[in-house]
Amino acid sequence: MAKGFTAVFKTKLTDTWTTASDGEPVGTVRHDGNKTYLCVQYDDAGVAAAANKACYYGLGDFVNFKVTSDISDAEGSSGAKAIAAGVLQAAITDQDYGWIQVGGVATITTDAAAGAAGDVVTAVGANDGGLDVIAADIAVPCGILLDTSTGAQVYYLDCPFNH
Numbered sequence: 001m002a003k004g005f006t007a008v009f010k011t012k013l014t015d016t017w018t019t020a021s022d023g024e025p026v027g028t029v030r031h032d033g034n035k036t037y038l039c040v041q042y043d044d045a046g047v048a049a050a051a052n053k054a055c056y057y058g059l060g061d062f063v064n065f066k067v068t069s070d071i072s073d074a075e076g077s078s079g080a081k082a083i084a085a086g087v088l089q090a091a092i093t094d095q096d097y098g099w100i101q102v103g104g105v106a107t108i109t110t111d112a113a114a115g116a117a118g119d120v121v122t123a124v125g126a127n128d129g130g131l132d133v134i135a136a137d138i139a140v141p142c143g144i145l146l147d148t149s150t151g152a153q154v155y156y157l158d159c160p161f162n163h
Contacts, residue, residue: 013037014051014090016098023097026065036103040065040085042092045073049092052109052152053129055100056082062161067100069129082123084131084142086159102159106143109152115145121155131155 009030010023017023020041024030028039042049043058047070055067056074067085068074074082086100087108110130115121124139125132134141140160147154 011099013099016090016092016096018093018096020097026097030099034104035101035106037089037099038065038086038102039097040067040100041097042066042088042094043068043073044094045070047073047128048094049088049090049098050109050129051088051090052107053088054108054110054123054126054131055085055088055129056123057085057161058082071123071126071128074123081139082126083140083161084121084123084126084159085161086157101157103157105146105154106157107152107154115148115153117146117148119145121145 024039026039026041030037043066045068049069053069055069057067058074059076059080071082086102087106089099092098115133119133120141121131121143122134122139122141142159143155143157146156
């Protein structure tokens with residue numbers, strides 16, 4: 001009886017690599033248990049990557065699977081709203097590659113602003129590396145805040161562009 005599919009990957013979820021050919025191609029989707037991951041390229045834009053921090057797509061960068069944890073860079077000068085990409089699994093060096101979690105239960109070590117369990121969250125209004133409670137209908141939701149413990153908050157992620 002079939003139980004799903006098995007895939008072999010060159011990299012672990014916490015690996016990073018410098019050259020695209022050294023790991024999985026950007027845009028590769030990976031399922032592990034009840035969690036979903038996406039292979040991306042990181043652009044630090046002044047904010048270094050750190051494991052368990054949120055990252056965002058810049059304007060148009062979702063087509064290239066390029067992410068940053070710098071919320072102001074993701075929003076740009078045009079007034080565009082940032083879109084949450086996922087949660088970094090490692091500290092990816094600028095322009096290098098690695099994995100982000102895009103679905104399932106995840107812990108982020110940057111507090112959401114004034115959130116309560118059950119609140120829907122987004123990148124709009126967040127601090128660098130975090131998520132925030134949706135306050136406007138123009139924000140793209142990316143998950144639900146499950147636990148509001150100080151210092152590390154637990155979310156159920158369902159980030160856009162993850163499949």
